[in-house]
């Protein structure tokens with residue numbers, strides 16, 4: 001009889017990754033082996049409050065019972081057909097998602113980057129077929145400091161050299177303007193513009209919230225210029241900011257929404273391009289697709305996600321607890337925090353570089369039993385599951401205070 005394999009420790013597992021995994025990430029030194037709700041547990045049984053929530057992919061917490069039940073039910077019936085055939089879950093998912101977002105049609109994909117790529121293709125096709133832009137001349141205007149994913153086309157218009165360097169040649173057809181600058185946007189838009197593609201709040205850049213009126217201004221400008229407004233709500237959407245969509249804070253309805261992350265309930269990758277019939281109607285059979293896009297397991301989980309959002313409970317929690325988060329962070333200003341930006345349960349916290357880098361503070365926080373992640377040197381991003389309780393949130397803020405104090 002062979003002895004059962006000894007469970008490896010966190011340190012051993014981290015060391016084991018080194019030679020066999022590409023080094024495209026620099027994770028915090030914690031090895032998670034289980035999770036429930038707002039909490040994760042490491043290999044040694046230590047518990048941590050998850051204040052990152054998979055970059056908003058876990059808006060409903062880990063293993064939300066309704067989502068797990070929907071996944072189990074579907075796993076027992078049908079998981080994949082490919083779009084060569086219809087499946088019995090896709091129509092309901094598209095109907096519910098379109099209704100939730102106030103749009104007409106859905107193009108289901110898997111990852112966020114795929115939704116962005118698909119949105120770019122749809123916008124270009126619309127520009128040629130509907131707007132009448134001469135062949136191969138369409139441009140898309142994007143914002144500096146954007147983050148839309150990691151594919152070759154998407155990094156082509158990134159302004160982050162680390163994301164681009166060594167990956168050229170790049171895809172042409174993009175114009176970059178400063179974020180939150182309507183005059184610059186106006187100057188960049190012309191008769192070749194297919195779309196303006198922006199994040200309503202720039203997540204990776206450090207939760208950068210544009211001035212009031214910017215999103216409404218983008219809507220007005222794109223309408224006047226006869227180009228599409230494509231809003232990347234992959235991180236900002238689906239409850240995070242206290243609304244179903246971040247654009248709702250300005251009462252704005254874009255032509256195209258890009259959704260992902262939380263749409264898969266933290267269980268399966270599910271993304272979607274959601275838009276008006278005028279725009280998504282330009283796609284015909286054979287022009288775009290994905291083997292896994294719209295698979296029945298994804299559609300079942302995605303439908304359960306939409307059902308949770310239909311109740312409004314998570315948006316309400318994000319708004320109410322967002323006020324607690326904002327008050328708590330205000331109290332930390334001057335105690336290691338030099339400034340912060342927050343909307344709903346989402347905050348970018350700038351720490352005083354004199355007390356440590358964002359990474360060092362994140363490691364200290366980890367030792368206090370809270371998981372969060374730094375971005376751009378001295379910013380810590382907080383995005384807990386929207387299921388977090390007020391006590392848990394206050395406790396996380398207490399841990400942050402301790403981590404800042406060293």
Ligand SMILES: Cc1ncc(COP(=O)(O)O)c(C=O)c1O
Nearest residue numbers: 111112113147148149232234235
């Ligand atoms: C706004 C935004 N768009 C697109 C993406 C890419 O999503 P994915 O990592 O699923 O490809 C992200 C990921 O962080 C994002 O924040």
